[in-house]
Amino acid sequence: MFFKNVEENIEMSATQKDGHSTEPLLPSTPVQRTFDYVLVATKVDDDTDQKAQRQRAFIQQLEMKNVSVTEIIHDDKVFFGIRAPREMFEDYQYLLKVSDSCNWCGDVRGTVTQATRIRIVSFILHQTYINTGENLEELLKKDVFETMFCLHERKEQKQLKQKWARWSALFTGQPVNDVKCYFGEKVALYYLWLGWYTKLLVPAAILGVVVFLYGLAFFNTNLLIHEVCNSNITMCPRCDKRCKVWQLSETCTYAKVSHLFDNEGTVAFAMFMAIWATLFLELWKRHRARHVSQWKVYDWCEEEEELILEIVNDPNCKPKQFRHSYLRSTMVLILVTLMLMLIIGLAHALVVFRVVAAPLMSEGKWEFITDHANTVAVMLGAVLHYFTIQIMTRVNRWVSIKLCELEKTNSFAATERSFTVKMFTFQFFTLFSSLFYVAFFLGRINGHPGNYVRIAGWRLEECHPSGCLTDLFIQMAVIMLLKQTLNNIFEFTVPWLKSCFSRNTAKKLQRKCGYCYRKTCRDEQGQVEPCDICKLRDWLRNYHLADTDAFSLFNEFLEMVVQFSFTTIFVAAFPLAPLLALINNIFEIRLDAIKMVRLERRLVPRKTNDIGVWTKVLEVIGVLAVIANGLVIGVSSDFIPRLVYRYRYGPCVNGSTQTNCMQGYINDTLSMAFVTHPAVRSDFSEGMMVTDTGFSVTQCSYRDYRSDEDYALTSQFWLVLAVRFAFVILFEHVVVVCKFVAAWFVPNNPIRVKNDRLHDKLARLKEELSEIKRGLSTDV
Incomplete structure (x- = not known):
């Protein structure tokens, strides 16, 4: 029938x-x-x-x-x-x-x-x-x-499946030239960039593992860990009402984890990653130049390409005039600012969630959650942040599209650039607002006993006595693992299910037309022309594949550039980030290839000679990586306080060599609060000053450099603060100089590319001259 x-x-x-x-x-x-x-x-x-x-x-x-x-x-x-x-x-x-x-x-x-x-x-x-x-x-x-x-072209598609789009080719090279011929230069450059990025992640991942192993090697012998684990220091309650004093030794595990990601090797690794980001971009420019020169698109101009296409479409067309409106630009700027304020407001909501969740969970029935209420609250906050990211990604895209429509750009390429900048800006703030709070504000604006900072009556969360870097690590690890793992699962599963449906539908068209010869027909002139049944079979096969649009490749780029941001900006808090990125990208290349070749409709091939505005975005991320890592080490890490203590307040200052220079550091970072003090009495009731063993205490410790008498900041606080800022300035200037030297040392274009282009231009000029002479001789 x-x-x-x-x-x-x-x-x-x-x-x-x-x-x-x-x-x-x-x-x-x-x-x-x-x-x-x-x-x-x-x-x-x-x-x-x-x-x-x-x-x-x-x-x-x-x-x-x-x-x-x-x-x-x-x-x-x-x-x-x-x-x-x-x-x-x-x-x-x-x-x-x-x-x-x-x-x-x-x-x-x-x-x-x-x-x-x-x-x-x-x-x-x-x-x-x-x-x-x-x-x-x-x-x-x-x-x-x-x-x-x-x-899809069946023959070329089959070749790409055999060479590239299969899991067995996981550790083989990519046939970039074949990808270019089938999907166009734009898709080929994405895979070329992704492959180059993955390759250069190898040294970064190795060094990150070395830094991690360095912290692990001194895991059992580190004096600071022993001071935390063996201490009998009573700490002040973490929250109001039902929270009680607690023992510093209860956070032994937390201190061990902190040491793994907050040690001396972190500083060198952060400097390496900041320089690595520059070298990666400069070497990528050389790598790109070799391929676009080989593809003969080095001098390609997208503006002329669009004009040529306009003429081909309509010989009587008129060029779209460039235009600029200060009113529209002002409106776009205001709307972008409002959107960023909304995103930052959501980050504040996550802060409030953690502020409220920690004390509520400390009052719960489950002993494990009660004992680790702060850590569980941080992890829940990270998971909630992930779901916020998923929702806001769709909102950010819709807003970016509407803003581009408001701008009324001159061409599709200009619209694409404008959309990319806006979408990435919104995504960056969505992803990193919460991380910036954890890195630079957590535990620094919460006040002290007698003068706690509160939101709607709830006390702000405090830093752990071993530092705030572990909170940042937990936040990054949860987001990176969830984002990369779940996104890849959804990216592959949805097209795969649709492909399964497509195969079931295609079985209905297995019978060939009676006039077909090798799945094709011959017309009256004997030339190859598929019959309508063969056409329909092919059309239905493509129709039932997952849909693609202008956002398909953009989504892949955005995912990888966001990963690049995680890998470089806060790498001082998470040295294993390059390793996770490397493992993800090895599978990402084949996952995207299988998806594009087997499971999705064919992308419209686009011509280009660069990855476009993404290069500028990566350069901005490289600069932010220098600033952020300098601030993480100087402000968030305990590297500077430990350094000041070793050379200014520790036992080795007086020339003693019998004791460890860091002995007594943990106790030095703590200040004392007395319940009998009038300013403190209102914050700590008698029920809060009872230990788990039923012993009442009249004093407790908290992390800060304050006087025990009037709770004023001590001279040590100001010295540490001065050294922190001095380190940040020195770190950033040294790394920026190294970045400039690296950018100067590595030319954008290899000599071979310059010589090839020179020979091409000479050959073209000679050919043009020969054609003119032939034309003149013909006229004569």
């Missing part, structure tokens, strides 16, 4: 339908004639329906441009196969040849590839308007057409 309906549809499609011919307009070619695009619409029986009229109007506009349209009806769907005429691509090649910057591009010479055809036809489809002023994008939004997609 199914094939009977298909054969009836074939007979109908060979005649006039709705006033337009469905016969191909392309001249015969010796190769199989493929379709450049497929439009899908819901079948409408009523010819007077507005959707049907708009469908016909759009198809007629395409036919006026000599575009061939083949229509096949299947069930309740109508498939329109789009094939552009050969003359259109000849015009494109000629205009490309006479342009200022692309006269030696790869598309000038040889046959036009299918990737180039798809790119040109995609532009034409989006720039075709019906008499109501609506283009294809608006028609898709109004359900006039259901979807549109370009077709």
